[in-house]
Amino acid sequence: MGYLLSNIDFGKIGEYIYRKTGIFLEADKHFDKLAKYIDNRAKVIGIDSFRKYFYTLRFEDKDGTEFQELMNAVTVNETYFYREKEQFEVLVNRILPELHALRPRQQTIRILCAPCSTGEEPYSIILHLLEEGRLIEDRDIEVVGIDIDSTVIAKAKAAKYSERSVHAIPPKVLAKNFKKRTLGYELIDDLIGTVDFKVANVFDKMQMRQLGKFDVIFSRNMLIYFDDASRKEVAMTFYDMVNPSGYVLLGHAEYMSRITSVFKAKKIESTLIYQK
Secondary structure: OOOOOOHHHHHHHHHHHHHHHOEOOOHHHHHHHHHHHHHHHHHHHOOOOHHHHHHHHHHHOOOOHHHHHHHHHHOOOOOOOOOOHHHHHHHHHHHHHHHHHHOOOOOOEEEEEOOOOOOHHHHHHHHHHHHHOOHHHHOOEEEEEEEOOHHHHHHHHHOEEOOOOOOOOOHHHHHHHEEEOOOOEEEOOOOOOOEEEEEOOOOOHHHHHHHOOEEEEEEOOOHHHEOHHHHHHHHHHHHHHEEEEEEEEEOOOOOHHHOOOOOEEEEEOOEEEEEO
16 A cells, blocks of 8 residues: 555645755655655644645644654754864854843843754753853853754753753763753753743744844754755844844855855854855
């Protein structure tokens, strides 16, 4: 017995996802995963064809719950603490001291992680700030994490992590900031809630505007899933969201100069950063 999803149907739903999120699904990489999800979901909601599922998704999903379930199934959320740690070091040793000197003393420095997955990246920023120590004594710093996947946002708020997630954290930092559990680790109570986690879609202009302005945006390993047009749209959204002289940091395999020339590229040691 085959899937409810055909190759033609994959094109239809792929185009629908692309229009709403900018994520481009490739048939050889995503067909089986999407087909299995739709088969399972069809049983849950009591339908027997792709046509009925797609109708439900487009016309009956008034609150966006069905689309959210779909995105939770197709997005990839693999990360760990201190991944590409050089960028966190550049943030606390170079970028934030520079912004601290530039910004009025009463102004909060705001950092956005988009996407944030299950919270390892924004909490890595918090841990680096705590280890550096001086900046958070002298300046209010706010860290916000967003992701299109509501499931990973719920996990980020719970702040419970596997052995693999914490493997790169220095032992002393781990012992100070995490509680060992039977399965994995849990962030200590004092640190839970130090990141403001929200479900948001980078292609939803209203959602992004509501987040406000930021001084630093981390957006690592998201743009590689987009095509050129979508990358440029997100880059310009970030440009509008970043305060003057603020920075955007991308993943090591992503280059803003290939997307748009509105940011100025700067290299600090081996780390490329992009300034407005």
